[in-house]
Amino acid sequence: MAICPQCPDQDDSLEEDTMKVYSPLTLEKLARQSLLREEALAISALKDLPNILFPVMFEEAFINGHTKVLTAMIPVWPYPYLSVGMKIRNLNLETLKAMLEGLDILIAQKVRSSRCKLREIIWRKRYHDVFGICTRSYEGLPGFMTQKQPMQNSPGCGVKKELKVTTQLELMEGRLDESATYLLQWAQQRKDSIHLCCRKLNIQGLTKPPVIEIFNFLHADCVQDLELFHLRTEDLALLNPYLRQMNNLLNLKLCHIIDIPSDSEMSQLPKFQCLKSISVTSVSFIRDNLKGFLRCLKKPLDSLNITDCILSQSDLDFLPYCLNIFELKLLSLAYINLSYFHLEPLRFFLERVGHSLECLELEACGIQDSQFNNLLPAISQCFHLRDVSFCDNDFSLLFLKELLHHTAQLSQLKSEAYPAPLECYERGVILSHRLENFCPELLDILRAKRKPKEVTFETTQCSKCGGYYIYDLGSQSCIFQL
Ligand SMILES: [Zn+2]
Ligand SMILES: [Zn+2]
Numbered sequence: 001m002a003i004c005p006q007c008p009d010q011d012d013s014l015e016e017d018t019m020k021v022y023s024p025l026t027l028e029k030l031a032r033q034s035l036l037r038e039e040a041l042a043i044s045a046l047k048d049l050p051n052i053l054f055p056v057m058f059e060e061a062f063i064n065g066h067t068k069v070l071t072a073m074i075p076v077w078p079y080p081y082l083s084v085g086m087k088i089r090n091l092n093l094e095t096l097k098a099m100l101e102g103l104d105i106l107i108a109q110k111v112r113s114s115r116c117k118l119r120e121i122i123w124r125k126r127y128h129d130v131f132g133i134c135t136r137s138y139e140g141l142p143g144f145m146t147q148k149q150p151m152q153n154s155p156g157c158g159v160k161k162e163l164k165v166t167t168q169l170e171l172m173e174g175r176l177d178e179s180a181t182y183l184l185q186w187a188q189q190r191k192d193s194i195h196l197c198c199r200k201l202n203i204q205g206l207t208k209p210p211v212i213e214i215f216n217f218l219h220a221d222c223v224q225d226l227e228l229f230h231l232r233t234e235d236l237a238l239l240n241p242y243l244r245q246m247n248n249l250l251n252l253k254l255c256h257i258i259d260i261p262s263d264s265e266m267s268q269l270p271k272f273q274c275l276k277s278i279s280v281t282s283v284s285f286i287r288d289n290l291k292g293f294l295r296c297l298k299k300p301l302d303s304l305n306i307t308d309c310i311l312s313q314s315d316l317d318f319l320p321y322c323l324n325i326f327e328l329k330l331l332s333l334a335y336i337n338l339s340y341f342h343l344e345p346l347r348f349f350l351e352r353v354g355h356s357l358e359c360l361e362l363e364a365c366g367i368q369d370s371q372f373n374n375l376l377p378a379i380s381q382c383f384h385l386r387d388v389s390f391c392d393n394d395f396s397l398l399f400l401k402e403l404l405h406h407t408a409q410l411s412q413l414k415s416e417a418y419p420a421p422l423e424c425y426e427r428g429v430i431l432s433h434r435l436e437n438f439c440p441e442l443l444d445i446l447r448a449k450r451k452p453k454e455v456t457f458e459t460t461q462c463s464k465c466g467g468y469y470i471y472d473l474g475s476q477s478c479i480f481q482l
Contacts, residue, residue, distance in 0.1 A: 058133045074099060082118060082122070166197040166198075227253040247274075272296055331353065457470070
């Protein structure tokens with residue numbers, strides 16, 4: 001616990017001005033907009049609209065709420081996929097209804113327009129690169145390449161229907177939002193021709209009837225990403241029959257799961273056929289049970305992230321003997337107090353995953369010099385490491401130098417975060433000028449062996465304001481951050 005010198009009179013003016021950059025309207029855009037002002041004209045012009053302009057035209061109609069144009073474009077959509085990104089403006093019930101009306105026209109048609117290639121609508125695709133409308137599938141295949149290929153069912157979602165609507169659903173305290181509720185009812189009424197495919201399911205707080213109702217209609221097989229928040233372990237037991245059907249689950253995230261279950265409840269967690277990533281935050285039943293928990297794996301895991309949980313020494317002792325975790329690319333044990341632990345098992349473990357590990361996060365673990373010293377030979381053999389984070393551990397300046405001599409050998413490192421050494425604190429106060437003085441010499445240790453890319457040295461957070469000091473390679477100075 002330390003406080004920072006900024007605390008007595010804090011500066012509130014740190015808020016960044018968010019500058020919005022407006023790009024000039026192109027002539028093409030102006031033409032589209034004037035066309036859309038006359039909806040009837042726009043609809044009649046669709047037959048002459050080149051395929052390549054469909055996505056931009058659709059996007060324009062979408063963000064300006066020209067719902068009639070949206071409906072008219074669906075039955076002549078010239079690509080297999082129509083993907084609507086999370087961040088597009090006007091993502092609401094009205095635009096959804098307009099698109100579904102278009103699908104209804106398509107379903108009712110005895111003979112389809114030869115132009116129409118539409119097989120799948122993806123509603124609310126949450127990827128960074130999808131801001132508006134695109135013609136890519138959920139799996140991110142480039143849409144322009146796939147239009148000549150037969151529709152491939154994505155792995156495991158074996159449901160074959162005429163048309164597919166892929167979405168992600170959030171069930172908050174038993175409730176879906178109005179768009180999701182509408183979509184679900186719409187799809188239920190057309191279940192002979194529409195497959196509603198839920199790739200990502202997020203359940204926060206469990207209310208039994210709505211969950212059962214949802215799983216009665218959705219195919220558990222479709223779910224690839226499952227996030228469970230704020231549940232009790234008995235809720236997990238209720239979900240277990242459905243979890244057991246999730247044969248295509250790739251990513252499982254558990255956050256804030258409370259209560260301590262009996263062993264029998266835990267052994268009920270099913271084996272997942274192809275799980276690639278587990279993320280566990282604030283989950284109490286992990287304690288003394290890591291081995292039992294990881295028994296759910298059937299294939300080698302890529303990513304194991306256990307954050308803000310309590311582990312026991314026996315959990316750590318088991319780690320090198322757990323099955324299916326020796327091809328890990330990411331290991332995070334952040335915010336887990338390891339200050340009283342023998343870390344030899346972690347060293348054995350790192351030796352075993354050294355051939356595959358790309359990201360190692362041991363942040364805020366309270367690890368001291370003598371403990372971490374055990375890990376150094378193993379870490380310096382993890383030649384594929386790209387990201388490491390060792391912030392918020394109790395390292396002396398001398399030891400930090402030793403650590404840097406080891407990480408200096410790791411040529412693939414792109415991002416490295418280290419703690420400010422203990423010498424940067426005195427009587428509970430953060431001394432940022434000392435950090436500023438130490439860092440050039442610390443960076444020189446890395447520079448002697450390779451060209452470092454992103455390197456930071458961070459102090460602990462101030463216990464009063466939560467601010468901290470960070471020295472980074474880019475700015476070469478010590479900056480206060482809140
Ligand atoms: Zn402070
Ligand atoms: Zn599906």
